Amino acid sequence: MRDLRPDVPADTEGFARVRxxxxxxxxxxxxSVRHVLTRSHPDAKFRSLVAEEDGEVIGTAQVALAHESTEPGQAYVNVHVHPERTGRGAGHLLVATAEEYLASLGATRLYSWVLDEPASVRFAERHGYRAGRPARFLRLDLAHGTLPPLPETPAGVELRTAADFAADPRPLFELDAETVADEPGEVTIAYSDYEAWLAETWEHPLLDLDLTVVAVVDGRPVAFSVAYSDGATRYFTAMTGTSRAHRGRGLAKLAKLHSLHRARAAGHTEAFTGNDAGNGPMIAINKWLGYEFCATEVRYVRELG
Structure with a gap:
């Protein structure tokens, strides 16, 4: 078990493959693995850990303090092991190392996303974690499915892409900060560092500026659907939200629909997204768009000390 080396292709490729x-x-x-490791905010004390067997990466962990949380002492540890290499002790070693590291930084509550399937649940509970909020993964077949047709854009609303804000993305940062603060979940996030947002979010290698659609009113972004893509066939919605003053108008739904139409036209064949199980409005939008549930994750938590 050791730290991932961001400049060694075998490490980043192995990490991405396991994930x-x-x-x-x-x-x-x-x-993207290299970006998260090298661009995360210094206050997060972020580490990527790998477990190896015969020189092959078989287990991974991403470990960090929740430095943007409004409550101190919270942290993350997310562990994943190659599905054909479980039962070898890699997961246990990664969890133990991560917990020791976070405890040394003063963390008192650890959160971990765990797939809701028997082996993963047993592993988490055996290590002292208890189940919290569930979240759903959803998949949309862009190649063979049918998207709803594009409606007429409401009067006073303009649809742009994130590429239109390349010269000055600060308005998107402000919208992101407002919407993420209202996301349902166990950890409340508050964005305040624009330069850090630029480094971590705006410059993320998976962010697709041409597929990210923004609804603009009176020259200001008021809703958006943030798109990640692998540059080939797969698309993922990283965030969809609306500013508080413009909610209830269907603008996030409109932005996401346009983004999906653009993704399909660009040759993407699979779209994924994720929702907190309590986020009824967004789940309803995604089902209207044609998404189907494909897996459940549960946010497990462990108190230290």
Missing amino acids: RLALPYILFTPE
Whole structure:
């Protein structure tokens, strides 16, 4: 078990491969793995850990303090092991190392996303974690499914892409900060560092500026659907939201529908998204768009000390 080396292709490729096999509903590439490790905010104390067997990466962990949380002492540890290499002790070693590290930083509550399937649940509970809020992964077949037709854009609303804000993305940062603060979940997030947002979010290698659609009113972004893509066939919605003053008008729904139409036209054949199980409005939008549930994750938590 050791820290991932971001400049070693075998490390980042191995890490991404394990994550894709263990969690096929989210996009991972060597570039995205390297980006998260090297661009995360210093206050997160982020580490990527790998477990190896005969020189092959078979287990991974991403470990960090929830530095943007409004409550101190919270942290994350997300562990995934190659599905054909479980039962070898890699997961246990990764969890133990991660917990020791986070405890040394003063973390008192650890959160971990766990797939809702028997082996993963047993593993989490055996290590002292208890179940919290569930979340759903959803999949949309862009190649063979049918998207709702594009409606007429409401008067006073303009649809743009994130590429239109390349010269000055600050308005998108402000919209992101407002919407993420209202997301349902166990950890309340507050964005305040624009430069960190630029480094971590705006410059993320999976962010597709041409597929990210923004609804604009009076020159200001008021709703958006943020798109990640692998540059080939797979698409993932990283965030969809609306500013508080413009909710209830269907603008996030409109932005996401346009984004999906653009993705299909660009040759993407599979779309994924994820929702907190309590986010009824967004789940309803995704089902209207044609998404189907494909897996459930549960946010497990462990109190330290």
